Amino acid sequence: MRFDVIVVGAGHAGVEAAYAAARLGCSVGLCTLSRETVAHMPCNPAVGGTAKGHLVREIDALGGLMGRAIDATGIQFKLLNRSRGPAVWSPRAQADKQRYALWVTEALEREPNISWIFGRAGRIEVEHQRVVALAMEDGDRHECRALVITTGTFLNGLIHIGSEQQPAGRHGEPPSREMAISIRSFGFEMGRLKTGTPPRLHRDSIDFQRAASDGVFVEEPGDEQPVPFSFSTRAALRNQVRCWLLHTNDAVRDLVRGNIGSSPLYNGQIQGIGPRYCPSLEDKIMRFPDRERHQIYLEPEGLDVDDIYVNGFSMSLPREVQEKLVHALPGLESASILRPGYAVEYDFVQPTGLRSTLETHRVGRLFFAGQMNGTSGYEEAAAQGLMAGINASRAARGDGPFTLGRAEAYIGILVDDLITRGCLEPYRMFTSRAEHRLLLRIDNADLRLTPAGRRLGLIDEESWARFEARRERHARNLDTLNRTLVRTSRGERVAASMLLRRPGERLESLMQRGEVALDVDGVTRDLDLASIANEVKYEGYLKQEAARAERMRRQERRRIPEGFAFAQVPGLSREVVHWLSQIRPETLGQASRIPGVTPAAVAVLGVYLDRPAVARRLDQP
Amino acid sequence: MFSTEDSIVAIATPPGRGGIGVVRISGASSLRIAAGILDHPEPLRPRHATYTRIRRNGAGPSDEVIATYFPGPRSYTGEFVVEISAHGSPVVLRGILDRAVAAGARLAEPGEFTLRAFLNGKRDLVQAEAVADLIDAATPLQARVAFDQLEGTLTAQIGEIDRQLFDLIARLEASLDFPDEGYHFVEPAEIVRRIGCVVQTLERLLASAPRGRLIREGATVVVAGRPNVGKSSIFNRLVGAERAIVTDVAGTTRDLIAERVDVEGLAVTMVDTAGCREAGDRVEREGVMRAARAREVADVLLVIIDGSVPLMSEDERLLAETAARPRVVVVNKVDLPPARDTNPSGSHGEPDTAHPTTLVRVSARTGAGFEHLRDAIVAGLTGRESLRDPAMISNARHIALLEQARASLVAARASSEAGEAPEEILLADLQAARARFDEVVGTRTSEDVLRHIFERFCIGK
Numbered sequence A: 001m002r003f004d005v006i007v008v009g010a011g012h013a014g015v016e017a018a019y020a021a022a023r024l025g026c027s028v029g030l031c032t033l034s035r036e037t038v039a040h041m042p043c044n045p046a047v048g049g050t051a052k053g054h055l056v057r058e059i060d061a062l063g064g065l066m067g068r069a070i071d072a073t074g075i076q077f078k079l080l081n082r083s084r085g086p087a088v089w090s091p092r093a094q095a096d097k098q099r100y101a102l103w104v105t106e107a108l109e110r111e112p113n114i115s116w117i118f119g120r121a122g123r124i125e126v127e128h129q130r131v132v133a134l135a136m137e138d139g140d141r142h143e144c145r146a147l148v149i150t151t152g153t154f155l156n157g158l159i160h161i162g163s164e165q166q167p168a169g170r171h172g173e174p175p176s177r178e179m180a181i182s183i184r185s186f187g188f189e190m191g192r193l194k195t196g197t198p199p200r201l202h203r204d205s206i207d208f209q210r211a212a213s214d215g216v217f218v219e220e221p222g223d224e225q226p227v228p229f230s231f232s233t234r235a236a237l238r239n240q241v242r243c244w245l246l247h248t249n250d251a252v253r254d255l256v257r258g259n260i261g262s263s264p265l266y267n268g269q270i271q272g273i274g275p276r277y278c279p280s281l282e283d284k285i286m287r288f289p290d291r292e293r294h295q296i297y298l299e300p301e302g303l304d305v306d307d308i309y310v311n312g313f314s315m316s317l318p319r320e321v322q323e324k325l326v327h328a329l330p331g332l333e334s335a336s337i338l339r340p341g342y343a344v345e346y347d348f349v350q351p352t353g354l355r356s357t358l359e360t361h362r363v364g365r366l367f368f369a370g371q372m373n374g375t376s377g378y379e380e381a382a383a384q385g386l387m388a389g390i391n392a393s394r395a396a397r398g399d400g401p402f403t404l405g406r407a408e409a410y411i412g413i414l415v416d417d418l419i420t421r422g423c424l425e426p427y428r429m430f431t432s433r434a435e436h437r438l439l440l441r442i443d444n445a446d447l448r449l450t451p452a453g454r455r456l457g458l459i460d461e462e463s464w465a466r467f468e469a470r471r472e473r474h475a476r477n478l479d480t481l482n483r484t485l486v487r488t489s490r491g492e493r494v495a496a497s498m499l500l501r502r503p504g505e506r507l508e509s510l511m512q513r514g515e516v517a518l519d520v521d522g523v524t525r526d527l528d529l530a531s532i533a534n535e536v537k538y539e540g541y542l543k544q545e546a547a548r549a550e551r552m553r554r555q556e557r558r559r560i561p562e563g564f565a566f567a568q569v570p571g572l573s574r575e576v577v578h579w580l581s582q583i584r585p586e587t588l589g590q591a592s593r594i595p596g597v598t599p600a601a602v603a604v605l606g607v608y609l610d611r612p613a614v615a616r617r618l619d620q621p
Numbered sequence B: 001m002f003s004t005e006d007s008i009v010a011i012a013t014p015p016g017r018g019g020i021g022v023v024r025i026s027g028a029s030s031l032r033i034a035a036g037i038l039d040h041p042e043p044l045r046p047r048h049a050t051y052t053r054i055r056r057n058g059a060g061p062s063d064e065v066i067a068t069y070f071p072g073p074r075s076y077t078g079e080f081v082v083e084i085s086a087h088g089s090p091v092v093l094r095g096i097l098d099r100a101v102a103a104g105a106r107l108a109e110p111g112e113f114t115l116r117a118f119l120n121g122k123r124d125l126v127q128a129e130a131v132a133d134l135i136d137a138a139t140p141l142q143a144r145v146a147f148d149q150l151e152g153t154l155t156a157q158i159g160e161i162d163r164q165l166f167d168l169i170a171r172l173e174a175s176l177d178f179p180d181e182g183y184h185f186v187e188p189a190e191i192v193r194r195i196g197c198v199v200q201t202l203e204r205l206l207a208s209a210p211r212g213r214l215i216r217e218g219a220t221v222v223v224a225g226r227p228n229v230g231k232s233s234i235f236n237r238l239v240g241a242e243r244a245i246v247t248d249v250a251g252t253t254r255d256l257i258a259e260r261v262d263v264e265g266l267a268v269t270m271v272d273t274a275g276c277r278e279a280g281d282r283v284e285r286e287g288v289m290r291a292a293r294a295r296e297v298a299d300v301l302l303v304i305i306d307g308s309v310p311l312m313s314e315d316e317r318l319l320a321e322t323a324a325r326p327r328v329v330v331v332n333k334v335d336l337p338p339a340r341d342t343n344p345s346g347s348h349g350e351p352d353t354a355h356p357t358t359l360v361r362v363s364a365r366t367g368a369g370f371e372h373l374r375d376a377i378v379a380g381l382t383g384r385e386s387l388r389d390p391a392m393i394s395n396a397r398h399i400a401l402l403e404q405a406r407a408s409l410v411a412a413r414a415s416s417e418a419g420e421a422p423e424e425i426l427l428a429d430l431q432a433a434r435a436r437f438d439e440v441v442g443t444r445t446s447e448d449v450l451r452h453i454f455e456r457f458c459i460g461k
């Protein structure tokens, strides 16, 4: 077979990549072992959370799948940080993991451009430093113009439960062995990371009501009026399950301490580096001895399944210790374990070997996306998948790259962090990574990105018409606030927007008093109002932020020629030359964010680049 | 920091010297910036000295200057350069500097003109050795140290302030990024208190700025008084040379005479002036006008009175006019029998609490009282604080950055006190302050904030 784009892996990165490329008109081969693993959630059955929710909104604004999928199959919804400002509001939802996977599978099946390739991917075939085909382990061969690899944690994945170890593939076979060898053969820098997952419990073995009335479980309710992830969701969302909060106790602490020697994390069996922001139970107890107790959440994994996910309780201790630990938790004395928790070690490719399109420097038209680039989380994976899919399809047709800046989207920050800094631990998005956080809100993700999505060809007529209407409505509402005169407490008449800038004045109360009438939509009412109020109230801050972003963009526009020899620049230290040559920044801005590259070095480089001889090279296509 | 994108400005001549001082602007928009400062309708002609004036700023006097435009690459730095030569008074030059910054220039880092010259191939290796340290420096902090010993202490001070701020920021960021951790990373009252602490420390540091600048840039002391009271005689004694003509003819001194002297370690530009009076020919009238202008820019005025004759109306007018300025009233000719009722203090001008008048009695003829006069000058310049303390902050660029940081912090404190602004707005102000510190000291990334959070708190959902 012959495809424009082949995507290997149908996890959260792979499905977005395949979908985007297909929507852009490419013939796509989606290679996966079986339909069962499509959009699988092997860990936490949830989408969103701080900064991750932003990523999902952005994916949606660019026509991706994740937002619609979670709105359609979420079973409990919550807007985090609601008591704070709209810039850090972030949606999170519990997913029905089976229905989520099914929804995505069906969405892909509706795309006529996507063909499934079932089987194990083998070797990447390259001619003249460019991908030409994918060879399958079973001997099949598929030609392609661009190849996106999204194999997640499957590169030399190794699962640890106590002293038990098993390869993290299907049926106990080593996963993607040939693929791992093939990737290595190009000389990419690889590293080893670790992540973990908690035990799953049977829901019928837990008496939630009793534990709640005993006061050991506290219900964590969803929002009364859930805010959707997708800009296209019109129907109201419903919470269909209950989640519960409980706490660890002294018995848990003593059990962990007593058995720490049998934890692969602490006895040297595991070498990979785990995420600090998501420590295992072992780390929580050993590294923070002063903390009396830790929070644990019980989260159902779906409506039709019995699994309860024990959030905050990930571990790699032996099965029998896990049993004791679960039973030591209040309210779980007789809970039965469906599957034990485990740690998984896997290879990742240092993403500093990638361009801002996620294409590799070493092999043309070969793209890497998702967890294999060192990130954690479905949302980070999906965001990369989308960008890789877009750029693979553009590369397949000889179109130029599509990238997003740090001031435009969290997706831009994600990619930029990965390619300039690399990963020392699994990378997770945080709002504190965004230097222009005030500009990157969930309420304006569509205003920021949908026009770009439309230009690419990812936004269909219907969605575009809806977007245009919403953009007009937003502008009209701002205009109304500027033109409507309202009375202050002292009786003066001022524009509503002026009044709103005063401390303590709220848009909602102005509307309740009937002083201003705005045109806002049902489901997204809260968000629309917040976004308007925010834009008016903090106009000064937003303007400052926008000015700073513009200054930064100037640096981003200063390009470094492809294959530039950094060693030729006089005045750069050897260490700086080393890092620059390794990471190969495409712009002066990227260069300035590489650890070890000093501001003085950036100045030296900048001036050198401005020399007529170098500048001429840049003008050539 | 050392980006070559923007246009930079600095005083290019050694600090404090009289005569002529040069302000240099370099960068792509130097011509536009110059157009914003100069009162000159036509564009400057390349490599021509253009006689013009600084554009008037309100009612203040506008200085005459010579402006020269050097298009790149045939300039000192290799970039577009405008040099403005003005009267050498630091006050005049500082004024031009401020105007250039207002028009979009950035205050240059130490050595930055030379750095740019080197980068553009305008300097050879030997000349560039002075900046080699800087280019090799691994961190901006090292660069700073390489350039200025004095700033080693400053870096430490700012580093300390930054650390306090950094911890607060990390806590606030943690509460935004980990909302369901069940931690109270920091209580609202604690936020106000902590910002208050940072503001206080910063203000203490900024309070040292005038003294620091004084040491770095020097000061101007203007000798004033009506004709024949002995201004030139006193001036000559202070500068230690017969620099100004002394005669018993009233109206001997016509023009400004400036001389740089060391007064107790301070670089002081002494300026002798024409005696103020209504009468006189055109030359003297011009001299009297110049004297008036010089008085306006003085850091300290010496108001001279002839103690051997009764106070005259010109004396009284001058005493009243200068009452609100930092000044020393000098009663001269104490070797002669005193006239009665010549005690000027108390009866003339409102006593000003910010600048209490010091009265010193001297004789320019015998030299009596000059030690007291020197002390009084130093006290007038430093606000009576000892100069033995290290001057913590002396660089105009640092002062400007720290002032900006303080403004952001004060805004943050106000909004957290009001309990009005959400955390991310508060953080926008705090981050803005930190960005200013970073510009002075060095850089830390958001990665460091996260590291700080994970070190301290068990984040785990």
Ligand SMILES: Nc1nc2c(ncn2[C@@H]2O[C@H](COP(=O)(O)OP(=O)(O)OP(=O)(O)O)[C@@H](O)[C@H]2O)c(=O)[nH]1
Binding pocket: B225, B226, B227, B228, B229, B230, B231, B232, B233, B234, B245, B246, B247, B248, B249, B250, B251, B252, B253, B254, B273, B274, B275, B276, B332, B333, B334, B335, B336, B362, B363, B364, B365, B366
């Ligand atoms: N006895 C005595 N005579 C002094 C003293 N200081 C200055 N004179 C005399 O006063 C006269 C004027 O001195 P100048 O120093 O020229 O006075 P001025 O204030 O500079 O005068 P103009 O330049 O005309 O404004 C000269 O004859 C000096 O010799 C002093 O301390 N004692």
Ligand SMILES: [Mg+2]
Binding pocket: B231, B232, B233, B244, B245, B246, B252, B253, B273, B275
């Ligand atoms: Mg004289």
